Amino acid sequence: MDSHKSMHIPRATIRRLAIYVQVLENLAREGTEIISSIPLAEACGVNGSQIRKDLAYFGEFGIRGVGYKVISLLAAITSALDVDREWKMALIGVGNLGKALLNHSDFRARNFNIVSIFDCDPFKIGEIVHGLEVHCTKEMPALVAENKIEIGLITTPPQRAQRAATHLVNAGITSILNFAPARIKVPSHVDVEYVDFFHHLYSLAFNHSATRA
């Protein structure tokens, strides 16, 4: 394992690191101090070597013959993911979903903060929602620069998701989390993640029926 910075890290590894964080946080809360790869893997629902290999992309964090210190492993992973600092976010689409997210206190707890909100409905612009003024999308470039916003959340209806994405990209945003049930087209340097729990319900439905076929 040579210079960790230069090598390609699988997408699948990154997704699992988020799981490890979740499980390690719960272990830390319960007071577990040391854990070895196999029980940690079981708690995460993966294979033991998987964890060791995933971690190896970033360095050596374990103690041979012993295991991993929960607290310091957690710190190492959050540092590797760069989620041990503040991230500022913009939200576009102040409807039901947007408001529900603004009420979601976990953002602040994890240092992912929504600092500007936007809508294209003239009746909503100027309204104060959860302490934030709803801005017109025209003001996005200025506010993104001014507030050092790095992530955009799309919570519009599907018809307006593409327009919202384009606004974000034009404002200089390169990381987008899209809650709208629509795929969006963005330049290749922009990174998009999709959140849609109907996808998960569809998987459950299919497997349910396949299992009982």
Place this chain on the structure above:
Amino acid sequence: MDSHKSMHIPRATIRRLAIYVQVLENLAREGTEIISSIPLAEACGVNGSQIRKDLAYFGEFGIRGVGYKVISLLAAITSALDVDREWKMALIGVGNLGKALLNHSDFRARNFNIVSIFDCDPFKIGEIVHGLEVHCTKEMPALVAENKIEIGLITTPPQRAQRAATHLVNAGITSILNFAPARIKVPSHVDVEYVDFFHHLYSLAFNHSATRA
């Protein structure tokens, strides 16, 4: 492609079918009648042969030299996924998140209906939330059987997610959608999907930092 029922279908294919449904629904809404695999693939963010191969697991739905009829392909996929019928669901954990989901009208539109809700807080039991009475988890086996519930939604805090899962499994549920930020342990015949958008934020954060390193 012989008898479609018997062959193994990759998890990855099922996940993509949900994307195809989403995109086809939007195409249908915009009035597109026919689409061929390559433009459909672009709209979905995947490769053209990927779509053709995914569909081949279930049958032949295209017209050679022409493409796919949007409406009938949509019907074919929703039928293959078994999401063209009603699914009844139970929700455990009537907190902020649980209430937000109960208000989420898309469930009804897609025929995934929450028909019973549970909590272990004695102060909440008996309360009416969105037209449903909050039940004690003890009543779960009876209500699951009576209402023919097939899917369980966990919206408890992480500490109580495992207990909620165990209640669901004991009540005969074999499909669980877990919104709590904790992994749960269930027997191998039970299928669990996890929804946690912090996982997606972590991916965005990592890629953001990696790209600019």
Place this chain on the structure above:
DNA sequence: TGCTGTGAAGTGCTTCACAGCG
């Protein structure tokens, strides 16, 4: 002629198996 459906080739991730260290 154009696009689907599909075997074959290619790729990347997962798991194994064990050397190496605490």
Place this chain on the structure above:
DNA sequence: CGCTGTGAAGCACTTCACAGCA
């Protein structure tokens, strides 16, 4: 002695390339 870290083997999914049909 036990568990980590890691090359090598295995497996699953993706992409290619084209035969075959409308």
